[in-house]
Structure formats: C-alpha cells, structure tokens
Amino acid sequence: MSTSVSPNPLRAGLQISKVPKPVVMVIFGASGDLAQRKLIPALYDLARERYLPAQFTVVGVGRSPMGDDEFRTKMYEGVTKHAREFIPGLWESFAKGLFYLSGDINTSEFYDQMREFLATIDQKRGTLGNRVYYLSIPPSTFPILLENMGTHDLVGTAENVRIIVEKPFGRDLGTAQTLNGIVRRVFAEDQIYRIDHYLGKETVQNILVFRFANAIFEPLWDRKYVDHVEITVAETVGLEGRGKYYEESGALRDMLQNHLMQVLTMVCMEPPAGLGANSVRDEKVKVLRSMEIMTEAQVRANTVRAQYSAGFMAGKPVPGYPEEQGVREGSITPTYAAVKFHIDNWRWSGVPFYLRTGKRLTKRVSEVSLHFRQPPTHLFSRYTGGPSPDVLALRIQPDEGITLRFDTKVPGPDMAMRPVNMDFRYSDTFAKKSPEAYERLLLDCLQGDQTLFARADEVEYAWKVVTPILDAWSTGTKEDLATYPAGSWGPVAAERLLGEQGHQWRRL
Amino acid sequence: MSLDTQAVVALREPKMVPLNQVDHELNRIWATQTDGSATRASTFNLVVWSGNSGGLAEVIGAIAVQYPCRTLVIQEDADAAEMITAEVTAYCPLGSGGQRASVCCEYVTLHTRPNTLGEVSAAILALLIPDLPTYLWWHGGMPLSNPLFQDLRGIAEFVILDSATDPTFCTFSLLDRLAQKTIVGDLAWGRIREWRELTAKAFDDNKRRMDLGQISRVELEYVAGDTTQAWFFIGWLASCLNWQNPQIQPEGAVFQGPSGAVETVWQSVSNDRQPGNLVSIKINFGSEKDLLIRSGLIADCAQVELDEGGQCTFEQTEVLQDLTLAQLLAQELQHVNQTDPLYQAALGLLLSLIKD
Numbered sequence: 001m002s003t004s005v006s007p008n009p010l011r012a013g014l015q016i017s018k019v020p021k022p023v024v025m026v027i028f029g030a031s032g033d034l035a036q037r038k039l040i041p042a043l044y045d046l047a048r049e050r051y052l053p054a055q056f057t058v059v060g061v062g063r064s065p066m067g068d069d070e071f072r073t074k075m076y077e078g079v080t081k082h083a084r085e086f087i088p089g090l091w092e093s094f095a096k097g098l099f100y101l102s103g104d105i106n107t108s109e110f111y112d113q114m115r116e117f118l119a120t121i122d123q124k125r126g127t128l129g130n131r132v133y134y135l136s137i138p139p140s141t142f143p144i145l146l147e148n149m150g151t152h153d154l155v156g157t158a159e160n161v162r163i164i165v166e167k168p169f170g171r172d173l174g175t176a177q178t179l180n181g182i183v184r185r186v187f188a189e190d191q192i193y194r195i196d197h198y199l200g201k202e203t204v205q206n207i208l209v210f211r212f213a214n215a216i217f218e219p220l221w222d223r224k225y226v227d228h229v230e231i232t233v234a235e236t237v238g239l240e241g242r243g244k245y246y247e248e249s250g251a252l253r254d255m256l257q258n259h260l261m262q263v264l265t266m267v268c269m270e271p272p273a274g275l276g277a278n279s280v281r282d283e284k285v286k287v288l289r290s291m292e293i294m295t296e297a298q299v300r301a302n303t304v305r306a307q308y309s310a311g312f313m314a315g316k317p318v319p320g321y322p323e324e325q326g327v328r329e330g331s332i333t334p335t336y337a338a339v340k341f342h343i344d345n346w347r348w349s350g351v352p353f354y355l356r357t358g359k360r361l362t363k364r365v366s367e368v369s370l371h372f373r374q375p376p377t378h379l380f381s382r383y384t385g386g387p388s389p390d391v392l393a394l395r396i397q398p399d400e401g402i403t404l405r406f407d408t409k410v411p412g413p414d415m416a417m418r419p420v421n422m423d424f425r426y427s428d429t430f431a432k433k434s435p436e437a438y439e440r441l442l443l444d445c446l447q448g449d450q451t452l453f454a455r456a457d458e459v460e461y462a463w464k465v466v467t468p469i470l471d472a473w474s475t476g477t478k479e480d481l482a483t484y485p486a487g488s489w490g491p492v493a494a495e496r497l498l499g500e501q502g503h504q505w506r507r508l
Numbered sequence: 509m510s511l512d513t514q515a516v517v518a519l520r521e522p523k524m525v526p527l528n529q530v531d532h533e534l535n536r537i538w539a540t541q542t543d544g545s546a547t548r549a550s551t552f553n554l555v556v557w558s559g560n561s562g563g564l565a566e567v568i569g570a571i572a573v574q575y576p577c578r579t580l581v582i583q584e585d586a587d588a589a590e591m592i593t594a595e596v597t598a599y600c601p602l603g604s605g606g607q608r609a610s611v612c613c614e615y616v617t618l619h620t621r622p623n624t625l626g627e628v629s630a631a632i633l634a635l636l637i638p639d640l641p642t643y644l645w646w647h648g649g650m651p652l653s654n655p656l657f658q659d660l661r662g663i664a665e666f667v668i669l670d671s672a673t674d675p676t677f678c679t680f681s682l683l684d685r686l687a688q689k690t691i692v693g694d695l696a697w698g699r700i701r702e703w704r705e706l707t708a709k710a711f712d713d714n715k716r717r718m719d720l721g722q723i724s725r726v727e728l729e730y731v732a733g734d735t736t737q738a739w740f741f742i743g744w745l746a747s748c749l750n751w752q753n754p755q756i757q758p759e760g761a762v763f764q765g766p767s768g769a770v771e772t773v774w775q776s777v778s779n780d781r782q783p784g785n786l787v788s789i790k791i792n793f794g795s796e797k798d799l800l801i802r803s804g805l806i807a808d809c810a811q812v813e814l815d816e817g818g819q820c821t822f823e824q825t826e827v828l829q830d831l832t833l834a835q836l837l838a839q840e841l842q843h844v845n846q847t848d849p850l851y852q853a854a855l856g857l858l859l860s861l862i863k864d
Contacts, residue, residue: 008717009748010708013850015701019712050705053712054812054824089806093825126713 020446022055022127024118028105028145029136030060030071034166036078038197039134040098042438044079047094048087051443055126057097059118063104071100084436097125105137105145111152131156132445133163139170143182150186158190164445165194167258168249169454172470173463180456193445194454198259200437202426203400205452207266207368208280210394210402217392218271220372222347227373227389228503229267230354231260233396234361236313238486243326251305251337252473255357257466261288262454263396264353267368268343277450281458288461290345299472302341304482304493305334308360311486318360318486332481334473335359338494341465354498356505360486365508366396380407380417388419391506400434401425522597522617527631533596534614550614552841553642555632555660556581557651564647568613569599570834575841578614578637582628582656584621591624592631629659641665643841650674652682661690668840672696672736672784677862684855687847693840696736696784697851701839702828703737703786704744706801709826710812716799720749721766725773725792732776733783739861741786742772743854754861761861767794779804785830803828 011017025043027035046052060071072095080086101117103110122129133149135142142165149155165183170176183192198204211218220226233255239246246254265284272279294302309320321327321335336358343353372390380387391405402424410416426434444452454462482491489505498504520540525533554577558564568579600612616635620628636642644664650673651657661667667686671679671694686692711717726745730738742761746754751763751770760773777787781804788802796817803810810828814821831839 006717008708008711009720010704010711010745012748013848014705014708016705019709022713048827050709050826054709054822055713087808087827089809090825090827 016050018447019051019053020056020443021130022053022057022125023130023132023446024057024059024121024125024127025132025134025442025446026059026061026114026118027134027136028061030058030100031062031064031066031074032136034136035060036074037082038436038438039136039442040075041079041082041084042436042442044083044091044094045085045436045439046443048083048085048090052446055097057099057121057125057127059121060098060100061105061114062100062102065102066100068099072098105141105148108148108152111148111154115152115154129156129160131161133161135163135165139168139179142179146182146186155186155191158188158448161187162191162193162445162448163187164442165192167194167196168253169194169258169459170463171248171253173460173467176460176463180460184456189456190450192453192456193441193450194456194459195441195445196258196262196454197437197441198262199452199454200439200441201396201400202434202440203394203396204263204266205440207263207394212271221370223349223351225372226351227371228352228354228501229371230369230506231263231267231356231367232369232505232508233260233263233357233366234363234489234508235357235359236361236364238308238318238321238360239324239326241325243324246335247326247328247331247333250333250473251335251357251359252466252470256337256339256355257462258454260355260357261462261465263366263368264341264355265458267370267394268348268353270347275451277453278455280451281455285455285458285461287343287345288458288465290343290348291461291465292342292344293465294468296468296472299469302339302497303469303473304336304338304491304497305473305480306336306358306482306484306491306493307331307333307478308335308358308486309483311360311488313360313487320483320486321359330478332473332476332478334481336361336482336484336490336494337469338490338497339469340497352501352503354503354505356490356494358484358490362487362489363508364398367393367506367508368396369393369506371503371506380415387417393506399425520597522595522615524593524595527592527594527618527634530594530596530616530635534598534616537596537598550576550578550637550640552577552640553636554579555636555642555644555664557644557646557648557656557660558583559648560584561648565599565615567834567837568615570832571613571837571841575838576613578635579616580632580635581615581617582632583617583619585619586622588619588621591621592627593619595619628656629663632660633663636663643668645837648673650679650682652679652686661686664690666691666693666840668693668695668837670695672699672734675734675736675739677859680855680859680862684852684859687852687855690847691845692847692851694851695833695836695840697740697848697854698836698839699784699831700737700741700744700786702831703741703789703801706810706812706826706828707745707789707791710799710801716814719793719797719799722793723749723765723770723791724768724794725771725790727788727790727792728772728774729777729787729789730774731781731783731785731787732778735774735776735784737784737786738774739858740854741789742774743857743861744850746770746772747850747853747857754857756861782830 027039043058075098076091099121101114103113121127155161170179211221265287268287269283272283307321311318322331338356341353341355370392374389375387387407393403395401404422405419407417408420410418441452482493484491520537523533556564556579558581564581595617598612598614618628618631642664643666644660645668646657650669650671667690671683711720728738728741746763751765753764755762759775760771763770787804791799798815800813800815801810805811806825808827808829809825812824812826
C-alpha cells in the first residue's frame with residue numbers, strides 16, 4: 001500500500017512526502033472503548049493533519065446492532081473528547097467515511113456479508129480493495145475470525161491487506177506460539193502488525209536517535225561504564241473497572257512482558273544495519289535471545305511480586321486490591337512486579353537490569369536510567385559529599401526528556417561537591433506537539449512500515465524470558481506476595497532486591 | 509499548527525541598563541526565580557529588526573513558548589537617551605488558564621538612534637549566546653541594500669524576511685542572490701505552504717495524477733492588495749511540473765506544458781482576510797474537467813471538488829487555516845539546514861515571469 005505507480009511531483013519537498021493509498025480500515029470490536037477513545041480520534045487527527053488519503057474509510061464491525069449514523073454519533077463523541085484538536089468543519093467530511101457493519105463473527109454468513117459490504121464500499125469510496133483489519137477483540141475469538149477470513153478470500157497480500165493485532169499476544173510462551181500459529185496460517189508475517197502502543201511514543205523512538213545519532217553516548221553504553229540500569233513504568237491508576245481482565249493478567253503480563261521488554265530491547269540493542277523493519281527487529285530479538293532464562297531458584301532470588309493494600313492517592317483513600325471489584329477471594333495476582341534481569345552478551349554481561357512496574361504507585365512515570373560506574377580512583381572521597389554516580393535518565397512520560405546527572409564543585413574554598421542535573425525537555429524545545437502513539441502506529445501500518453510493531457519471534461522470545469517467572473508466580477498463597485500501600489513506591493522487598501548489590505531505586 | 513499569538517507575562521518590568529550590564533541584569537532576573545517555576549533555557553538567538561514599530565512582544569512570546577531563545581530586538585528610537593541603550597526583561601508566555609509557562613524568553617530591546625545603526629551589529633555580536641544558531645528576522649520592508657542588514661546577516665546563519673513587503677523584480681532578484689549565500693526563509697513563501705499541500709494531495713490519486721500532464725489553465729483568486737503569494741504559487745506549480753517558456757501577460761502568464769500551452773491567471777477579490785492570501789485555485793485539464801480548491805465556505809477548511817462535464821465526481825473537505833505571524837515564524841524556525849530548494853526554484857521562475 002505504500003508504493004504508487006509514479007511519485008506525485010507536487011509532493012516533492014513538502015513536509016508530508018508520502019500519503020498512504022486509499023484504504024478501508026475494518027475495526028473488529030468497534031463498539032468498544034478503544035475505537036471511541038483511541039483509534040477514531042487518532043485517525044481524525046491524522047486526517048486533520050492531511051496524512052490520510054481523501055478516500056480513507058473506516059468500517060466498524062461489532063455485534064451490537066447499530067446504523068452508520070449512530071456509529072458516527074458515537075465516534076463524534078470520542079473525537080470531540082479525545083482528538084488533539086477538533087475542527088468542526090472537517091468532521092462532516094471525515095464522518096462520511098465511517099460505516100458500521102453489525103454481525104456475528106462466529107457465523108460463516110457474516111464473512112460473505114462483509115465481503116459484499118466492502119466491495120460496495122470500494123465502489124463508493126474508491127478504496128481499490130486495500131484493507132487494514134484491526135483486531136480489537138479478545139484473542140479467544142481470533143481462531144474463528146481468522147479461519148473464516150482465510151476461507152472467504154479476505155486475506156490478499158502485504159501490498160493490499162494488513163492486519164493489526166492488539167495485545168495481549170498470548171498469556172505465556174505456549175499460548176503466544178499457538179496464537180502466532182493461528183495468525184500466520186492465514187496471514188504472512190509481512191502482513192501482521194502486532195501493536196504495542198508504547199513503541200509509538202516519541203520518547204521510546206528517541207532512544208534509537210539518542211543512542212545512534214550521537215557519537216558521544218554510545219561509547220559509554222556498555223558494561224565497562226554502566227553499573228546498572230533501571231526501567232520503571234509506574235501507574236497511579238487502579239483497576240478502572242477491569243478487575244476481571246486484570247485478574248487474568250497481572251503486572252507481568254499486562255506491562256512487563258510487553259512495554260518494559262520493548263523499552264529494554266531498545267536500550268540494549270546493537271546498532272542496526274539500517275532502519276528497515278527487520279534490521280531493527282533483528283537486533284531487538286538478539287537482546288531477548290541473550291537474556292538469562294531463570295530457574296525457579298533464580299526467580300525466587302531475582303523477582304518481587306506484590307499487591308497493593310488500601311492507602312491514599314492524592315489525599316483520598318483508595319481500597320486495596322483484594323477489595324476491588326472483580327477480584328477473586330484470596331487472589332494472588334500481582335499488581336506490582338520488580339525483576340532483576342541479566343543479559344549475557346558482550347556488551348552487557350554482568351550489568352543488572354532492574355525492571356519494575358505497578359499499579360497505585362506514587363506517581364505516573366516511565367523512565368529508563370543508566371547508572372554509571374564510580375570513577376576508578378578515589379580522589380574526592382574524603383571531601384564533603386564525595387562523588388555520586390552519574391546517571392543518564394531517559395524520561396518516557398510524562399515530562400518527556402533526558403537528564404544527565406553529574407557532580408560539580410560547590411563554589412567556595414572547600415572541595416565540596418554536589419550532583420546537578422542537565423536537563424532536556426521535549427516540551428521546551430519543539431514547537432510541534434508529539435502525535436499520540438496510536439497516530440504514529442496507525443500511519444506506519446497504512447504506509448506498510450513494520451519497524452515499530454513486534455515480530456512473531458520477538459513476542460515469543462519475550463514470553464520465553466517471562467514464562468518461568470509466570471510459572472513460579474502462578475502458585476503459592478497470599479503470604480508469598482508482598483504488599484505495599486496504595487500511593488507508595490512499592491514493597492520493601494523491592495528495595496532489598498537492589499540493596500543486595502548496593503543499589504537503590506532512583507527516586508522519581 | 510496550533511501555535512497562536514500568546515499573551516505574555518514579564519518576569520520583571522523592563523529595565524534600562526547600559527549595554528555592558530545586559531548579561532549581568534539577565535542573571536539577576538533569573539536569580540530571583542528561586543521557586544523553579546521559570547526555567548532558563550535557550551535553543552537559539554533571535555535577532556529582530558523591528559524598525560520603529562513596537563508590539564512584537566506577543567509574537568515573540570508565542571515563539572518563545574515553543575522555542576526558548578534569547579531575543580535581541582533592535583528598535584530605532586530618535587529620542588533614545590544614548591546612542592544605544594538596552595532594555596532587559598524576560599517574558600513567560602501565558603498558557604491556557606492563565607498559567608505561566610515554565611520556559612521563558614530573554615528579551616533585550618536595543619534602542620538605537622538612527623545615526624548609530626552601524627554600531628548595532630557589534631553590540632548584537634557581544635550579546636549573542638555563544639555556540640547557538642542565530643536567526644535574523646527582519647520585520648518590515650525589504651532591507652537588501654541596508655548596511656545594517658548586510659552587517660547582521662553576516663552574524664546570522666538564517667535570515668527571515670517577507671518579500672510581500674516589497675514585491676518587485678529588484679527585491680526578488682536580490683533575494684535570489686541572497687539565497688545562494690545564506691539560508692533564507694521568506695514568510696510570503698510560507699503563507700502558501702498549506703495551499704501547496706492541498707494541491708499536492710488532490711493529485712495523490714493515481715488516476716488524477718495522470719491529469720497533471722493535461723493542465724491547460726490555472727486560475728487563482730487572491731485577496732486584493734498583494735500578488736506575491738499568487739506568483740509564488742504559480743512559480744511552484746510550474747517548476748514542479750517543469751513548464752517552460754514563461755511569458756507574462758496582464759494578470760497572468762502562459763507556459764509551455766507537456767500537452768501544449770498552459771494559461772495561468774490571477775485575479776484579485778475583495779474580502780476582509782489578509783491581503784494577498786489565496787482564496788481559490790481552479791485547475792482545468794483541457795476538457796470539461798476542473799479541479800477547484802476554495803477556501804472560506806466552511807470555517808478553517810477548504811473544499812476540494814472535481815467537476816467533470818458539469819458533474820461533481822469528487823469532493824473533500826480539508827483543514828486550511830490562515831497562518832498567524834507567529835505560526836509563520838515558527839515554521840521558518842524549523843528550517844535549519846538549507847533554503848528550501850522549491851522556494852529557490854519558484855523564485856527563479858517568478859523572476860523570469862516579472863522581469864519585464
């Protein structure tokens with residue numbers, strides 16, 4: 001879908017140099033929250049910025065009976081609330097490209113109906129048979145959906161048909177392999193876009209630029225200079241009515257296996273041969289393949305699982321996890337996970353990587369910090385303050401930016417020193433607001449760029465690393481879980497995990 | 509683009525100081541900001557020639573909120589107490605809800621007597637933050653033979669002008685030469701960016717793209733008072749499509765396109781928008797087939813329609829907003845490497861059009 005017969009001579013040198021081909025995006029699960037809050041607002045913003053072709057069309061598919069007008073009204077509410085900027089004059093034109101098809105994806109007839117419907121849309125809108133299918137439905141429904149798409153000739157090739165799969169990509173290594181098998185029986189890998197919205201964030205992409213477009217950092221980016229690395233993705237929210245879902249997933253599946261592992265691979269990968277999708281993904285996979293697979297004893301030593309208890313968020317009391325709606329009695333689902341990983345390769349051998357994520361923590365913040373080794377001599381150790389380790393922090397959200405902490409002399413006759421921060425903030429430097437993660441990812445898919453989407457082997461290797469922890473954590477009683485009060489930075493056990501090596505979590 | 513002219517709040521009332529006290533005074537201002545709510549940051553120097561017109565603080569505030577910088581404004585002042593006096597402050601733009609933005613702009617106004625202009629560039633040079641790029645924005649008439657401009661452009665990596673302030677052959681010719689030597693941003697060219705994008709988008713469709721070779725006539729409507737944007741648009745279209753042998757006609761020009769003569773005409777209309785802004789573009793493909801892009805029917809939008817034999821076969825609404833001065837400037841501040849080659853091509857064509 002990305003190439004055209006001959007380039008448009010009027011596009012040369014313009015800010016938007018490439019626009020996707022006319023296409024229908026079919027969203028399965030369109031009556032759900034994701035379409036209204038994220039997908040359609042992101043598409044509207046792309047249309048507003050002129051990134052979409054005039055004929056761009058959305059067909060929402062759902063079980064709930066709904067007409068086009070009702071669907072448009074529902075999406076209008078989503079767009080007015082969640083789009084970055086709303087221009088009323090544009091809505092009417094955008095809404096003309098929104099359609100709704102209700103039906104039961106479990107029946108074969110539905111797919112005949114859908115094929116006919118899409119053919120009519122092609123006629124009406126000039127979309128030339130180009131499709132992107134967005135699976136915003138539970139993975140349990142994938143087999144029947146995909147099988148029917150295959151048998152009803154809805155698959156096409158990478159040039160004209162693509163499929164976006166929302167996480168979770170499985171529950172463990174076994175289910176991920178099964179899921180990948182199901183999808184790949186019908187679609188080729190170059191048609192499959194496994195979306196992890198974390199990779200759509202500017203700051204995550206900037207890790208590559210920061211590392212490989214600046215010569216001064218990369219020479220320091222290894223075991224010789226880096227003492228340890230911390231990756232934190234902290235949430236303040238609780239379950240937000242998703243108790244039933246969360247009970248089945250927990251912190252490892254919900255955040256660590258995907259978001260944190262994606263960030264980890266970007267931080268640790270070798271320079272890719274190019275910026276093509278497979279060059280980048282090959283390097284990410286190499287990192288995952290080099291990660292230590294823990295034994296049961298290592299899981300006990302290197303991980304901390306915990307659940308939040310009642311506490312206070314922004315001065316208001318909040319219930320503990322066991323009291324949340326949808327949570328099973330005696331649940332051992334972790335809402336917090338801290339893990340120490342090792343990457344056994346030339347660059348990182350011996351450097352501990354501490355990953356932590358949790359709900360109901362003090363602050364909503366995501367950050368990667370590289371903690372550098374102390375200078376080899378102790379020139380200043382006897383002076384006030386003494387040297388503190390230098391830290392390079394990449395802030396992913398909020399307040400996206402980069403901070404370098406280093407020591408400096410305090411003015412005065414004494415040789416006193418103190419750490420100072422050198423700070424770069426995105427918001428202070430760039431006029432252009434960052435697009436929402438979904439905008440970037442949807443546009444990439446429409447243009448046929450898979451770089452920011454997870455490949456099958458990448459997903460499976462990430463599961464391979466995490467599955468032993470999941471297995472170990474699937475057993476036990478409540479006594480095996482640490483607890484932490486809502487509004488705190490997590491359990492004491494997580495501090496001990498780092499403390500054993502003389503490290504401590506960075507105060508965020 | 510969401511950048512608008514913003515209200516600004518001064519961290520402190522502007523204070524007149526001797527030239528050699530400017531840095532000291534700025535440091536004093538920042539030393540008072542102990543609560544961390546205002547951050548001192550700079551990504552470039554912006555030197556502004558404002559002539560004898562004031563009132564640029566809001567525009568510069570809008571720039572500063574997005575691009576923290578040190579702004580050095582040169583203002584001609586016949587009543588200045590000394591040859592050059594400096595007025596120092598720092599502005600923080602007001603965000604939504606009246607909150608002060610955290611990053612503020614250092615703002616130094618140099619009041620200069622008319623007969624001391626030659627000494628200003630030396631003063632500016634001493635006030636630049638070292639090792640940061642320097643933009644020169646010449647606000648007002650075209651300065652190309654002005655000695656101060658010649659001095660200042662020597663210390664700036666980027667020069668921002670507005671050719672619409674003096675749209676003559678002489679101006680474009682000098683601009684063309686200037687663009688060979690330095691990086692030039694022309695606000696008049698920036699004003700047609702949205703129209704160029706809309707026009708390009710209309711030909712993204714493979715079938716319609718084939719029609720590009722069939723163009724026989726282009727009609728532009730613009731707001732009366734300035735033809736620069738219309739000229740630039742025609743210059744851009746003609747250079748992109750490789751039209752040859754331009755011949756000027758009253759209110760138009762004829763080119764040689766791949767399928768024969770291409771007639772272009774520009775007509776002024778009266779309305780209350782900014783003089784010179786484009787209003788509509790009609791492209792005819794040699795038969796009863798026209799592509800029409802017109803603004804003003806729906807707020808902040810343009811309508812794109814394809815008419816074939818009296819029937820509308822395609823219509824689309826796209827966002828189109830007149831850019832404010834701050835937005836235009838912000839657009840130019842994003843150019844860091846070179847003068848836009850499309851601008852240079854359009855300028856070359858425009859020169860051949862209006863040389864007579």
